[in-house]
Amino acid sequence: MSSILNRRDWLKSGLLASTGIVLGQSSPALAARPTSFGVLDVYAEREMELAQEALLAAAPQIKARLSSNENPWGPSPAAIKAISEAAPKAFLYAGAITMELRKAIAEMNGVTPDQVLLGAGSSELLMASLMMAATKGKVMIAETCYISGRDAREDGATMKMDRVPLTKDYQYDLDTMSTRVNAETALIYICNPNNPTGVMLPSEKLKSFCDTVSPKSTVLVDEAYIDYAPTPATDSMVECVRKGQNVLILRTLSKLHGFAGLRIGYALGQPALLKDLRKYCSGGFTVSTTSAAAAIASFKDKAFQEMVLKNTLESKKFLYDTLKAMDYKYLPSSANFVLFPIKMKGQMLLQKMMAEGVSVRSWSFDQQDWCRVSIGTMDEMKAFKEAFAKSIS
Ligand SMILES: Cc1ncc(COP(=O)(O)O)c(C=O)c1O
Structure with missing residues (x-):
């Protein structure tokens, strides 16, 4: 099967027909352009995110949103x-x-x-x-x-x-x-x-x-x-x-x-x-x-950027210490999130954490379930610590 998209493939998806775009009248750039719908199901992914947003909004009391690697100190x-x-x-x-x-x-x-x-x-x-x-x-x-x-x-x-x-x-x-x-x-x-x-x-x-x-x-x-x-x-x-x-x-x-x-x-x-x-x-x-x-x-605003980096490092160290104290290993991170292997199914952990008002993400690879925690404020990291302790007990 060819990996190269051609015009017939896009038409096959029915999308161009449904949007009323007539290829014969479009620019060469548009004619050369596969629809995002035909290549990657981006909207399905976005729907998943929105579903998670809805869960977050409906959670009893959101204490820490640590699922999307956002920066809680911004914008400047x-x-x-x-x-x-x-x-x-x-x-x-x-x-x-x-x-x-x-x-x-x-x-x-x-x-x-x-x-x-x-x-x-x-x-x-x-x-x-x-x-x-x-x-x-x-x-x-x-x-x-x-x-x-x-x-x-x-x-x-x-x-x-x-x-x-x-x-x-x-x-x-x-x-x-x-x-x-x-x-x-x-x-x-x-x-x-x-x-x-x-x-x-x-x-x-x-x-x-x-x-x-x-x-x-x-x-x-x-x-x-x-x-x-x-x-x-x-x-x-x-x-x-x-x-x-x-x-x-x-x-x-x-x-x-x-x-x-x-x-x-x-x-x-x-x-x-x-x-x-x-x-x-x-x-x-x-x-x-x-x-x-x-x-x-x-x-x-360099002072703002320095403040974010300093706070991120402090919160990350707190998270590392928390995981070590609970006997969890983690991958040392060069980013504003930390991934660590967990001892239960990822979905189960997500649900339990959400019930405690803390959102995180889970992955499954290398025959192992993992939890990814975004770095938040110190209060958010403390909320993570409390919710995680309850979720794994
Ligand atoms: C590795 C990576 N690339 C790209 C993005 C997209 O970021 P944005 O579209 O917000 O610039 C993200 C978002 O989390 C990411 O983690």
Whole structure:
């Protein structure tokens, strides 16, 4: 079965027909664009999240929301001020301010503005990258990583995923990935630090992987959590973009900047690749005036960022100590969440925790159920400790 989407496949999905889009009259970019519906069942995933939101809202008393790796200290007061100052101008389409944001991101990263593409969160850009890759060939991912749950459809409109297991110490197996790359590999997805493990690759190793592999396939490095890494500037693969390599970096302000509800993300890559990627985005108007202004202000607020990192480390240490005292092992994390193996079914733990007013996530891999706890305020971590003790007794 072909992994490449073609026009007939999309029509087969019935979606274009139902939305009334006539391919003959659409632009070449639109004609080249598979529908997200045909590639990945993103809406099913979103529905699951919304169902969890509904459960959260209905929970007796939510004490700690530790399920989505949000940042409870954000957004920065400077960002909130910028939103209210920008709001009166929000009747205008966000042209100039998004150019300003692009320029600021380019300067911060030592690249040119045409090496920056903005999105409404990095999800938009990640989805676009996967759709773009699906028209070309296979996507190589690690099993387990952030997108391992987003499966392709089985009915012909298929995006093929080449899944490479993590190593025994839950690292990306870059050696095996390197040897598995072939002419069909359109994109290699590396999440660093990885979600849900929190494990990070040594930067020299990942750089050398990019050196070897990027001439054969685009390497996408999802750096959603890079701000929590020990030395983000050198841990990032942005240097590969500066060197002109076929490496695409995705970043988000949802984490360190506390922008999960404001929706700002960006891609760094070669101009030609970003031009291609743009065809799969939503037309350039997804970033709002208020969020763009907030992002510019937040980047400047270094004191806020330091406060978040300090508090995250404190809460993470409390969580580590809690787990150790309860005789639970955990994976040391370079992000704002911690994954640890549990001694009961994940769903059972989730329900028990929810009944105590604490939301967490569960995973099942490596013949083991795991719990992922996002880092929250100290009060939230104490609520986790209490709820977890009750749930496992
Ligand atoms: C690894 C990773 N990438 C991308 C995203 C998407 O983030 P957003 O769309 O909020 O920018 C997330 C969200 O949690 C994530 O964990």
